[in-house]
Structure formats: C-alpha cells, structure tokens
Amino acid sequence: MAQQLTKNQTLVLDALTHAEGPLSAYTILDKLRDHGFRAPLQVYRALDKLLEFGMIHRLESLNSFVACAHPDHHHHHDHGVTAFAICEDCGQVTEMHDAGIEERLSALAGREHFKTEKTTIEIRGHCQNCTCA
Amino acid sequence: MAQQLTKNQTLVLDALTHAEGPLSAYTILDKLRDHGFRAPLQVYRALDKLLEFGMIHRLESLNSFVACAHPDHHHHHDHGVTAFAICEDCGQVTEMHDAGIEERLSALAGREHFKTEKTTIEIRGHCQNCTCA
DNA sequence: ATGCCACACGTTATAGCATAACGCAATTGA
DNA sequence: TCAATTGCGTTATGCTATAACGTGTGGCAT
Numbered sequence A, B: 001m002a003q004q005l006t007k008n009q010t011l012v013l014d015a016l017t018h019a020e021g022p023l024s025a026y027t028i029l030d031k032l033r034d035h036g037f038r039a040p041l042q043v044y045r046a047l048d049k050l051l052e053f054g055m056i057h058r059l060e061s062l063n064s065f066v067a068c069a070h071p072d073h074h075h076h077h078d079h080g081v082t083a084f085a086i087c088e089d090c091g092q093v094t095e096m097h098d099a100g101i102e103e104r105l106s107a108l109a110g111r112e113h114f115k116t117e118k119t120t121i122e123i124r125g126h127c128q129n130c131t132c133a
Numbered sequence C: 001a002t003g004c005c006a007c008a009c010g011t012t013a014t015a016g017c018a019t020a021a022c023g024c025a026a027t028t029g030a
Numbered sequence D: 001t002c003a004a005t006t007g008c009g010t011t012a013t014g015c016t017a018t019a020a021c022g023t024g025t026g027g028c029a030t
Helices: A007-018 A025-031 A040-052 A099-111 B007-018 B025-031 B040-052 B099-111
Strands: A056-059 A064-067 A082-087 A093-097 A115-126 B056-059 B064-067 B082-087 B093-097 B115-126
Touching: A007 A025, A007 A040, A007 A064, A025 A040, A025 A064, A040 A056, A056 A082, A082 B099, A093 B099, A099 A115, A099 B082, A099 B093, A099 B099, A099 B115, A115 B099, B007 B025, B007 B040, B007 B064, B025 B040, B025 B064, B040 B056, B056 B082, B099 B115
Parallel strands: A082 A115, B082 B115
Antiparallel strands: A056 A064, A082 A093, A115 B115, B056 B064, B082 B093
C-alpha cells in the first residue's frame, strides 16, 4: 500500500511535484516558509525519507532534487537504474530507463569484483527544445 | 605535447596523484598550507584547469576529485565515457571504460533528441577487498 | 620602448549546501 | 505504565564553492 506521509514530507513532495525542474533544499525551504518551515533540517529530513521511499531522486551534479517520474509505484520497487538527462539551458530533467545499460554496468562492475549498491547516471547537455540549431 | 602546468596546478595535481583516494578541495587546501596555500580559490582555480586539461576527474557524488588513471595522455583526447566505482568502505575509486555503455547512453539520449555534453557515471558499493563476506 | 592584453595569483568576503546536538511531543506496543 | 521509536523544531556549526577586487608578469603588435 501507499506509504503514509507526514505533513512535512507531503509539503516537500508537493513542492517538487509542482516544480518545473529540480529544486535545491534551500529553494524548497524558501517555498515552504509560508507553511511554517524555518530551518534547513526540516527540509533535509523530509527529503531523506522521500528518497528512502523512492518517491524522489537526488541529482548529484546539481545538489538538488526532483520528484520521481513514476508516481504510480509508491511501493519501494525499483525499475532498474535511472539515467537523467539534464538540460543546461532550461534546467529540465528527463528520467530515462534502459535495462541494457544496467546490464553492461553490472558486467563492468563484476569485472572488478565490485558489489554495486547504487548507481548514478547524469547526462548534462541540451534538450530538444533548447537545441535550436 | 604535454601541457605546461603552473606551480599551483602542479602542487594540486601532485596532492591528488599521491593520495590514496579522492580528495575534497578543502582537504587539498590543508595539505598544501605548508606550500603557501591560504585560500580555497587557489585550490579551485587549479582544479578547474586540471579538469579542463583532462588530468583529473570530479566525483559529483562525493564533491571531490581524483587524478585521472591514465597519466600518459596529457593531450586532451578522450577515451570515451568514464564510469567510477566508489567503495563506501575504503574510499577507493576505480576508473572504468566501456564503449558499449557509451553507445547505449547515446542511443538513450538520442531517443529524447538530447544533445550530450558530459556524462557522469558513479557506482557506489563495495570493492573486492571490502566485500569480506 | 609603449601600451595593451591575457593570465595566473593572492585576499577578503560571501553565498550555497548539509549535518550535529539538543530537547519536546506523539505513537506504539510489550 | 513504561520504554522505544519517530517526527518535529531550534540553534549552531561545518563543508563546499564563488564573487569581486587588486597585483604582477609575460607576450606582442604598434
């Protein structure tokens, strides 16, 4: 069943869901000041839980966060490795999945006898709209 | 021909080369205080250049830096996408390359009409030595 | 040589990201 | 009832990164 979120978690998730692109923790904080948020920790704690539930993603190369593009599975099941295409111009983020990538990365890691816990794939570039060549 | 480095750039590169694992900018700063470094910018400026020359890599998920594992090519030629295996236990970083991954990621991005500039692949997990099951 | 430009460097200050440590309140379950 | 857990709020602090200023030097065209 769907994870029951607390008030703060719901507020943070809503902020991310309704945002155009990724948001930093401090941007979220500013957006939620009217709802009683005062300190960064209130945001970070909610973010940690939402990450744990798989409802949001952290973009390492931006130090920011996006809502997961697959709102359906509030269960904690994975859909494999996620790759993010991040447009340097408009900031839009596209979530992509490909079983083949996962397979090849596993093979690569296996070759080094490395046990994978979590994989980050982020592609910086320019999206279709912003590539007005 | 090999890029001629400045004194600061050389110091920073040496620090990274001789380090066991990745170093943060501030860790590098501390290591170089005896050599006259006083401020973060001295480190960041050197890091920027070294990144530009392709002599070091930035690990987004750690906010830190490693010397490139291929010291030979001081020219700016790429060897395709680099994937990093980062051990959560010992901190060691292994640099990996695979043309197939690059190909699949290109295909993925192409499907979204996304123009790739730079790709980050970081795998967190446990290396062979630390997987003492 | 003069003037200009590009670049590395140094310093101070500030902005942006993240967590430590404390205490309180509500919930749960033995 | 009494712990144990969990979420919450606050203050303080630490880590990461850049802005903005000025200095000195080397190259180079005029």
